[in-house]
Amino acid sequence: MKVDFNDFVIVGAGPAGLTAGITAARKGFKAIVLEKGKIAGPKPRGEGFRENSFLRNLLGEHFFDEDCFKMDGGLMFHSPGTLKLAAKPGKKTLCFFEWKTFIRRLEELAEDAGVEIIYNANVLSPVLKNDVCTGVQYKDKDGKIAHVNGNAILACDGYQSTLGSYFDVPYDQLNCPMVKCLADNANIDIAQTPDLQFYFVGNGDLADYPDFPPCVVYGFPLGGQKMELGLMLRMGHAHLMKTVTVPDNKIVMNVWEHLKNNYPEFSDYFKGADIRHEEFTGMSNTAMVSDFVPAKGMVLIGDSAGFIDPFGSSGLYSGMAMADFWVSVLADKMAMVAGGNGLTEPADKLWTDENIAAFKQGFEETSVFKQIKGSYFLIGNFEWYIFKHLRTAARINRWWPVIKLLLKVA
Numbered sequence: 001m002k003v004d005f006n007d008f009v010i011v012g013a014g015p016a017g018l019t020a021g022i023t024a025a026r027k028g029f030k031a032i033v034l035e036k037g038k039i040a041g042p043k044p045r046g047e048g049f050r051e052n053s054f055l056r057n058l059l060g061e062h063f064f065d066e067d068c069f070k071m072d073g074g075l076m077f078h079s080p081g082t083l084k085l086a087a088k089p090g091k092k093t094l095c096f097f098e099w100k101t102f103i104r105r106l107e108e109l110a111e112d113a114g115v116e117i118i119y120n121a122n123v124l125s126p127v128l129k130n131d132v133c134t135g136v137q138y139k140d141k142d143g144k145i146a147h148v149n150g151n152a153i154l155a156c157d158g159y160q161s162t163l164g165s166y167f168d169v170p171y172d173q174l175n176c177p178m179v180k181c182l183a184d185n186a187n188i189d190i191a192q193t194p195d196l197q198f199y200f201v202g203n204g205d206l207a208d209y210p211d212f213p214p215c216v217v218y219g220f221p222l223g224g225q226k227m228e229l230g231l232m233l234r235m236g237h238a239h240l241m242k243t244v245t246v247p248d249n250k251i252v253m254n255v256w257e258h259l260k261n262n263y264p265e266f267s268d269y270f271k272g273a274d275i276r277h278e279e280f281t282g283m284s285n286t287a288m289v290s291d292f293v294p295a296k297g298m299v300l301i302g303d304s305a306g307f308i309d310p311f312g313s314s315g316l317y318s319g320m321a322m323a324d325f326w327v328s329v330l331a332d333k334m335a336m337v338a339g340g341n342g343l344t345e346p347a348d349k350l351w352t353d354e355n356i357a358a359f360k361q362g363f364e365e366t367s368v369f370k371q372i373k374g375s376y377f378l379i380g381n382f383e384w385y386i387f388k389h390l391r392t393a394a395r396i397n398r399w400w401p402v403i404k405l406l407l408k409v410a
């Protein structure tokens with residue numbers, strides 16, 4: 001049985017976990033990342049964000065200038081049936097990239113900083129001593145059970161977080177099912193369609209699935225004939241809607257096939273397209289978790305914390321910024337309580353109630369927290385209005401002028 005000790009034990013080598021490792025190691029702390037896949041971020045997820053100084057400083061000029069496809073970030077919303085439109089001009093450059101290029105860049109930065117990454121390490125549960133989380137138990141590449149210990153355990157293991165689930169985080173209520181699809185040779189003229197396209201489907205509009213939750217299909221032009229296309233279910237108010245049942249994966253994929261083949265304008269993108277990736281997935285973008293610190297010693301970060309901007313379902317920047325914040329405050333406190341060198345054993349002094357309250361308060365004062373909180377509030381109300389109150393295609397179309405105004409403000 002392998003037992004090891006670290007300042008930071010990070011579960012998941014996605015954008016949040018790798019960023020956490022980079023920040024920790026650059027500050028001189030020992031960080032280990034456990035990743036269940038054979039490679040970092042084995043499943044492609046988000047492939048675009050708005051550029052900002054945090055991301056540019058972290059990822060470097062080369063990434064932004066050579067590896068990204070840039071657009072002005074305008075959004076176009078289509079009412080049900082594509083009968084009416086609402087445009088939202090772009091304010092900041094939007095950068096698109098390939099998931100594997102992005103993750104490889106983060107992995108390279110983590111390796112350079114001295115982060116230890118263990119692949120094929122499937123974390124099974126936290127290790128608790130007197131209710132303090134002091135490590136994790138995982139199954140290694142040979143199927144053997146191993147443990148790793150540390151002063152701070154960061155759950156960066158995504159929307160179905162094993163660690164969050166252990167502490168009863170209700171991911172069945174936080175997660176929205178999605179379909180992600182990448183297409184080459186898509187039927188798009190980028191000069192005519194330069195913006196990100198979002199198509200609303202109300203509840204009750206699908207003849208074969210009248211109780212399917214409200215959803216949005218999207219098409220993002222990625223340069224030339226490449227596109228990312230997908231389906232996002234909006235589940236925030238689904239439990240309050242008598243006309244909605246929560247669909248299983250098979251029904252979601254059936255509806256996706258139907259929309260791919262029939263939804264006006266959206267289905268045109270697929271004519272002659274070569275689909276190179278298409279899968280059912282999910283995202284925790286209904287709400288943030290109620291407590292980022294579910295037990296002393298552990299922090300939920302990124303998708304495992306529902307820390308996603310629900311407007312556009314963007315979680316890359318927010319998860320990475322959250323990781324950077326929490327590692328920074330924990331590292332500073334570790335250095336302080338241990339006299340500057342980090343800690344060598346699980347720290348009662350680090351996880352006092354007073355310290356936890358101060359970490360949380362500091363996080364709630366960050367601009368990224370305020371932005372995500374505001375976005376959940378706004379989108380929550382917006383979805384309630386469109387998808388619960390108006391609900392059907394006919395009513396959403398009738399009230400489109402109001403929706404158009406709201407979309408402009410959002």
Ligand SMILES: Cc1cc2nc3c(=O)[nH]c(=O)nc-3n(C[C@H](O)[C@H](O)[C@H](O)COP(=O)(O)OP(=O)(O)OC[C@H]3O[C@@H](n4cnc5c(N)ncnc54)[C@H](O)[C@@H]3O)c2cc1C
Nearest residue numbers: 012014015016036041045046123158180302303314315316
């Ligand atoms: C279809 C789709 C499109 C999206 N588009 C965008 C977009 O355009 N822009 C944007 O900003 N965001 C987008 N997002 C959201 C964004 O991808 C996520 O918010 C982001 O990837 C979250 O990062 P994370 O590190 O928290 O989690 P993840 O990226 O999910 O990484 C979690 C990591 O943990 C590993 N892991 C899981 N369980 C375990 C375990 N038990 N043991 C060890 N390792 C484990 C996983 O293998 C994975 O590597 C999109 C998401 C989806 C699904």
